[in-house]
Amino acid sequence: MKSKIRAALGVALLAGAVAAYFSASESTRRYIKHLGKQVPYLPYRYLI
Amino acid sequence: MADYDAIVIGAGLGGISTGALCAKNGFKTVILEQSDLIGGCCSTYEREGYRFDIGASIVEITQPMERVFELLGKRREDYIDLVPCDPIYSFITEDGRKFSYPTDIDETTRVIEQIAPEDVEGWKAFSNMGMEMIEKMMDAVMLSPLNSIPEALAMVAKNPQVIKYAPLFLRTHQGVVRKYYKNPVIQGSVAFQSYFAGAPPELGSGIFGFIALSEHMGIFYPKGGMISIPQGIINAASDFGLEVRTGTKVENIIVEGGKAVGVRLEDGTEMRSRFVVSNLNAKVTYLKLIRPENLPKWALKAISSYEVSMPCPMIYVGLDAKPDLDAHHTVVTGSIDAMNDVWNNYYKKGVIPRTAMSLICWPTEADPSLAPEGHHVLNFLCNAPAPYAPLGDNWDRIKDWYREAALDELEKYVLPDVRDHITIMDVSTPLDFERRLLSPQGGIYGLFSDMTTLALFRPHSRSRAIKNLYLTGSSTHLGGGVPTTLASGVITSSYILRDHG
Numbered sequence: 001m002k003s004k005i006r007a008a009l010g011v012a013l014l015a016g017a018v019a020a021y022f023s024a025s026e027s028t029r030r031y032i033k034h035l036g037k038q039v040p041y042l043p044y045r046y047l048i
Numbered sequence: 049m050a051d052y053d054a055i056v057i058g059a060g061l062g063g064i065s066t067g068a069l070c071a072k073n074g075f076k077t078v079i080l081e082q083s084d085l086i087g088g089c090c091s092t093y094e095r096e097g098y099r100f101d102i103g104a105s106i107v108e109i110t111q112p113m114e115r116v117f118e119l120l121g122k123r124r125e126d127y128i129d130l131v132p133c134d135p136i137y138s139f140i141t142e143d144g145r146k147f148s149y150p151t152d153i154d155e156t157t158r159v160i161e162q163i164a165p166e167d168v169e170g171w172k173a174f175s176n177m178g179m180e181m182i183e184k185m186m187d188a189v190m191l192s193p194l195n196s197i198p199e200a201l202a203m204v205a206k207n208p209q210v211i212k213y214a215p216l217f218l219r220t221h222q223g224v225v226r227k228y229y230k231n232p233v234i235q236g237s238v239a240f241q242s243y244f245a246g247a248p249p250e251l252g253s254g255i256f257g258f259i260a261l262s263e264h265m266g267i268f269y270p271k272g273g274m275i276s277i278p279q280g281i282i283n284a285a286s287d288f289g290l291e292v293r294t295g296t297k298v299e300n301i302i303v304e305g306g307k308a309v310g311v312r313l314e315d316g317t318e319m320r321s322r323f324v325v326s327n328l329n330a331k332v333t334y335l336k337l338i339r340p341e342n343l344p345k346w347a348l349k350a351i352s353s354y355e356v357s358m359p360c361p362m363i364y365v366g367l368d369a370k371p372d373l374d375a376h377h378t379v380v381t382g383s384i385d386a387m388n389d390v391w392n393n394y395y396k397k398g399v400i401p402r403t404a405m406s407l408i409c410w411p412t413e414a415d416p417s418l419a420p421e422g423h424h425v426l427n428f429l430c431n432a433p434a435p436y437a438p439l440g441d442n443w444d445r446i447k448d449w450y451r452e453a454a455l456d457e458l459e460k461y462v463l464p465d466v467r468d469h470i471t472i473m474d475v476s477t478p479l480d481f482e483r484r485l486l487s488p489q490g491g492i493y494g495l496f497s498d499m500t501t502l503a504l505f506r507p508h509s510r511s512r513a514i515k516n517l518y519l520t521g522s523s524t525h526l527g528g529g530v531p532t533t534l535a536s537g538v539i540t541s542s543y544i545l546r547d548h549g
Contacts, residue, residue: 027250027388031220034251038500044350045505046197047512048334 052076054544055311055321057298057337058486060088061530062521063327064278065116065537066544067292068285070325072120073545077290078319080311082297083484085275086282088327088521089492090530092273096472099418100364101274101427102484103492104530105409106133106267106376108259111186112534113277119538120284127280130268131414137263138375139237140461142382148374149237153179153264164231174228178261181213190526190535193542195508217499219254221247222384236381243433245527246357246493248391249384253499269376269414277530301326301337301517308338308517323516323548325540329487329494330507330523331356338514347513354501357491357528358395358433359478361443363454365426366419366472371410371463378408380461391433398435400450406430408462423471430454436478436489443477451475493528494521502526509540510547518544 021032052075056067059081071077085091089103107113110130117124124130135148147163149156153175160171188207193199204210216224221242229235241259242252270276282292297314301324310320326333334343334351343351381387394401408428412419419425430453438446451473458466478490487494495501502525509524511517520540522528 027222027385030392031250034498035500038353038498041350041353042500042505044346044353045501045507048347048350048507 050310050320050322052078052319052321053548054078054323054325055080055319056325056327056520057301057311057333058082058088058327058521059086059278059292059294060327060485060521061090061278061281061533062524062536062540063088063325064281064292065534066325066327066518066520066540068116068281068288068290069119069537069541070544071285071288071290073541073549074288075322075544075548079290079292080296080298080313081292081294082486084294085484086292086294087275087278088485089528090274090277090533092275095474096366097420098364098366098423098425098472099273100425100474101409101411102476103360103362103481104274105407105411105427106269107277107530108263108267109182109186109190109265109531110268112191112531112538115191115538116281116534117284119541120281120288122284124280127284128276129271131271133267133269133376133414135375136267136377137237138373138378140378140380141233141236142380142386142461144461145233146374149264151264151266156264160234164229164234167229167231167234170228170230171234175261175264178258179264181216182258182262182265184209185213189503190531191538193509193539194503194525195510195543197504200504216254216257220250221252221254221256222249222388224254224257225249225384232383235384236387237379239384240379240381240387243358243387244529245497246433246491247496247498248388250388251391251498253497253502267376269411271415271417273411273415273418298337300339301333301514303338303342303514306342307515308511311337323518323544325518325520325544327519327521328523329356329491330354330519331488331495332486333517333519333523334507334513338517343513351507354507355496356488357493357496357522359436359481359490360429360432360492361434361450361454361478362427362429362476363451364474364476365428365466365470367424367426367466367469368422368471369469370424371426371466371469373408373410373413373462376410376413378410378462380406380408380457395433395435398437398439400434400438400453401432406454406457406461407432408458428454428458430457434478436482443479447475447477450477494523495527497527509536510543 054077308324481490
């Protein structure tokens, strides 16, 4: 039962995030996309 | 046996301030500069009696410069004569409206009241909070080493007020501007400064929103041209034996056993040192001077992930008459959306923008000695940023076309009869900047700057990939600009002193 609640919460959060993304302005979406491209490199950048 | 304690590659402000402070602390130091001019972007060249500033046009936030002189044990006033410039900016909007921002905050309030009464409260709230923040954060952030989480935590522990301002770092520049201002003209007048840090308002950090405010602490022009700043520091350090060699190009940094041990010059000469400081763009330092085969894989991945900063062509003009301008800086500006449009639909697509966005600098207003008597100098950038390879073309081929197009813009918005008074004119394209400054793609601020590439996430002043290698200048710490690159010199030299003092 608990795992089903967790899965439902996860789906709801994901759906919320997707809805927030598509309801954001084009400019905000570009910013989110930009961050999405940069964030994976942060651990490497922190080291150099 | 080392020839020097410190070899500094590049005589930009970062290299010169680091070199000067090394010399002051007893290190035998040489600065090697490939071009014939010192100062990097903060430099001045002379032609036919006119002196033109290559890039940087004023200095704001003078504390890092004062700190360099304080650490040298010298008085800045004895070496650099700073002339205050007031008003800070004169603005021309696309529809021809003109207004100026004086240095004085209360007088600026009156200007805003005339244009947009609805934004007066926002301006007051912004300036009260912002001035307090700038004063409290100056030492905490700008002049503190921030290369690691422990250093960042130590900075916060020492300056707990920083936490209050943390949300500003996480917002975008346009987010901060739109929070305080409603009128598009006022928004435009405090949003274009994002490009001073090399990013459009939608990507720049919210902290860039305070560049405009910091200028109300005063902006200054050094008598003799912008080169007077690096020259003043070199002169102040001459007592300590600082050696500067221009026209000396470094081919590579010699790495032995994972340590930087010297440099090899273009002519094959080897120079050995206890440590090496690079003031070049970090990508050039790691990928060309150190070379990928000497780097750990993680370092290669890190340095390859950075985008270089935007290029920005400059035009230098000598006039035989006084230009009809009101301030040291005149800005042709538009809305925030127009500024983002320049980035997304022109610059990123390799097209030279055709919207009004220009900065005209009039240095002879502050220092008439830069031109023959009765003559004047204008240094301006037009429709910036411009792509490195416009539609796959080459700047050497389109230089003449660009110059005429830029003059058209200048005539249209600022000086209708400028062509009648031009006595001399030069253009510096992104290719010229690349050749002169060894800056990839002619980028003028080192690396692209946003919250994912500053402080902890910008190449560190003390390299973790190569022992005894230090970096300084616009690729490090807080990015490009006169105050930030001077601050990088203070920080890099503090690491060197800790490691080798």
